[in-house]
Amino acid sequence: MGELKLAVLASGRGSNFEALVQAAESGRLNARFHLLIISNPNAGAQEIARAHGIPWLCLQRGDFEDRNAFVAAMKEALVQSGANTLALAGYMKKLPPEIIDAYAGSIFNIHPGLLPAFGGQGMFGGHVHQAVLDAGCKVSGVTVHLVDNQYDHGAIVAQRCVPVLPGDDARALAARVLKEEHRLFAEVLQAVAEGRLRSHQSIFWLEAKQ
Numbered sequence: 143m144g145e146l147k148l149a150v151l152a153s154g155r156g157s158n159f160e161a162l163v164q165a166a167e168s169g170r171l172n173a174r175f176h177l178l179i180i181s182n183p184n185a186g187a188q189e190i191a192r193a194h195g196i197p198w199l200c201l202q203r204g205d206f207e208d209r210n211a212f213v214a215a216m217k218e219a220l221v222q223s224g225a226n227t228l229a230l231a232g233y234m235k236k237l238p239p240e241i242i243d244a245y246a247g248s249i250f251n252i253h254p255g256l257l258p259a260f261g262g263q264g265m266f267g268g269h270v271h272q273a274v275l276d277a278g279c280k281v282s283g284v285t286v287h288l289v290d291n292q293y294d295h296g297a298i299v300a301q302r303c304v305p306v307l308p309g310d311d312a313r314a315l316a317a318r319v320l321k322e323e324h325r326l327f328a329e330v331l332q333a334v335a336e337g338r339l340r341s342h343q344s345i346f347w348l349e350a351k352q
């Protein structure tokens with residue numbers, strides 16, 4: 143596939159976005175960042191885009207007359223950017239179905255838990271880690287999956303475990319998981335860039351490097 147033409151969507155501090163940018167700058171990820179879309183003006187991801195000269199745009203539903211105008215603006219921004227792959231890096235909004243259809247199979251989300259457990263609406267950030275701890279799990283981890291019309295539901299592409307350690311609170315677990323998020327997202331996208339994303343029926347996997 144060659145160089146990925148990435149658009150990243152984020153709502154928060156943007157550490158996953160930053161990890162992707164660093165992976166690209168250090169040659170571990172063959173990608174160009176065509177656009178960052180943030181869903182609120184305070185998203186820290188914006189500062190990262192500015193610092194690295196990446197075009198960015200804040201798109202909020204409330205700024206548009208109606209839903210159609212919002213979706214049209216998002217679609218237009220993505221098309222104009224020339225991106226062919228979307229990475230949701232802490233994007234807290236549901237992507238409109240029109241966007242999912244337009245980029246079907248090329249939209250990846252990172253989730254700080256081992257799906258299909260601990261996912262779905264309301265399962266984000268500390269909620270995921272607290273639920274893992276409350277369930278007494280001995281491992282948690284990271285999932286990268288394709289995006290469909292339901293929260294945290296599309297086909298799983300890659301997962302990695304991290305241990306849950308005695309004495310962990312949600313903060314400690316989140317920090318351990320986040321480190322692995324930063325590695326796995328770049329690895330998955332690099333595999334996509336190298337054409338190593340495979341599927342059979344509804345099962346997806348990454349072929350090992352030759």
Ligand code: GRF
Nearest residue numbers: 154155156157158232252254
């Ligand atoms: C990450 O934990 C990611 O898995 C989830 O949202 C969080 C975003 O963190 N989807 P950051 O903004 O990338 O630091």
